[in-house]
Amino acid sequence: ITSNMASFSTFTLRLAARNNKPLLRCISLNVNRPQSSSFIFDGIPIENKTEENAVDDVKNVSRLPLNNYKKYHGQPPDLPYKDLHKRKMLYAQFGVASGEDPRILWPTRLKLLDQEQEEKEESVPFFDRIAQIEAEKQEAENAILERRSAIAKNMSQMPKWIQEYKKKQESTQKVAKDRAVKKEALLEEARDHFGYTVQANDPKFLKMVEDKELQEKTEKKKLKKEEKLRKSELRIEKLTSKTEESKEG
Amino acid sequence: DDLLKMASKVTERALNLIKSMPRVALDNIKDLPTTLYKKRHNRSRAHKKRGKGNKGQGPRGTWDPLGYEGGQRPLIGVVPSEKYYGQYAIRRQYPPISLLELQRLIDLRRVDITRPVDITSICNSNLYKFEVAKNHFGVNLTEEGCDIFAAKINLEIQWTTELVIAAVEKAGGTITTRYYDPQCLAALFNPLDYFKKGLPIPKCKLPPQDALAFYSNPEFRGYLADPEKILLAREKLAQKYGYKLPDLSSDPVKDMLLMRKDPLQIFYGLEPGWIVNLRDRCVLKPKDEDYLRYYNTVY
DSSP states (O other): OOOOHHHHHHHHHHHHHHHTOOOOSSOOOOOSOOSSSOOEETTEEOOSHHHHHHHHHHHOOSOOOHHHHHHHTTOOOOOSOOOHHHHHHHHHHHGGGGOOOGGGGSOOHHHHHHHHHHHHHHOOOHHHHHHHHHHHHHHHHHHHHHHHHHHHHHHHTHHHHHHHHHHHHHHHHHHHHHHHHHHHHHHHHHHHHHSSOOOTTOHHHHHHHHHHHHHHHHHHHHHHHHHHHHHHHHHHHHHHHHHHHHHHO | OHHHHHHHHHHHHHHHHHHHSOOOOGGGOOOOTTOOOOOOOOOSTTOOSTTOOSSSHHHHTOOOOTTOBTTBOOHHHHSOOOGGGTTGGGSOBOOEEEHHHHHHHHHTTSSOTTSOBOHHHHHHTTSOOOOGGGTBOSOEEESTTTTTOOOOOEEEESBOOHHHHHHHHHTTOEEEEOOOOHHHHHHHHOHHHHHTTTOOOOOOOOOOHHHHHHHTOGGGTBTTSOHHHHHHHHHHHHHHHTOOOOOSTTOTTHHHHTOOOOTTOOBTTBOTTOEEETTTTEEEOOOOHHHHHHHTOOO
């Protein structure tokens, strides 16, 4: 039997007024009535559930549809079909009074074991993950150190490299300079020879240069021959002197 | 033998019942109560277009592709693709709350510091909210108000900086950074709503690899860090910021300040796998070994 709070308090107020007793300031209402069917009504205790249901049916004069009446009184609805989700929600809402088995609230054993298997397969051991973090940190540090040492090494070699570079630049410049100087000399000679400033691409000038080169070549060859001859003569002299010495000795 | 007798009796009764019943016909059968019936459209000759109207793209099903703007350069062609914003939508976010705001909540008694303060306590004040659907992963405590913070509090948050940790520890409290996965956050944000669904309390997953570095770092008081290293870090921080580290061992509320949750646990006093029923005001706990093993193991 559900207690209608408002009616209860007004009843007590009227009773107190009638008996001229001081009114209690706070009325503790017995909200937590026992669910069992041992409530006394007209002096006859109601022992079993069917009788209580019958009593409830008699009391229901609301003419409301069944589920509306139940909803109003905070009872679980009478549904023709309840899927698993609906049953879970009913249990969550009404507790034991819903009439559902509380075991449905947890996942089924198969599903649980599947989930467990998936977690086992997809997970990496915790300490391995920590080790990986450490390893990555160490790697980053090492990379920095390596770069620094490489830089230091290269910087120590820098003066040498600068010198080499300068030398190389000098040599190339020298080669170019020599060539220019030579060309100038030739042009001067040509000027002397022809009597006017000859252009470098003039055929006359080029011919002159060619002839000069040929001449130089022949001279060189001659010189070489003479050198060779002289050297061979020297060798012969040496040999003869040696034999004389040996003879003497 | 008795069983057989009972069975035969039942079958006899059933057969007699069927014999006595009228023949199945259209007038004594009914559809199931849950059968759905479509709305009966007007079947007269006037309704032939199936709600699509006359001519054009609609009834002929020749719609332009989505995003097409009649030849005008569509939005997707106007806005350039900025690759550097690529991953920002899926990164973890920690909506901020300042130390000043937290102090205000404490002073106005919207947060009770006689008990450990975690994300649920802060959200229950109704002055801080986060949304799991927006990639929010918890509380980010910011530095504003670090100079006036003076509350001895056992604080559990998701993200913070060194200065905040110093401020809290200087005031005599303790601070922990803790990771919760989105399923747990949904439960933590509004536990009442969660329990009303009748779901078992979830077990908290470990943080992803890029977050694990933060939550296993004693400098940030991570919940997965070595407790001894945390003590050392406390002393170092006190020296760095120049305050005297209060002695916790002689504190009257030492037990409250040192209360910590298990890495799998999300509510103080409740374990994963338990179900809280609000109607019966009770907690349902599984007894089966498979269930106990699953809910109490990190894989």
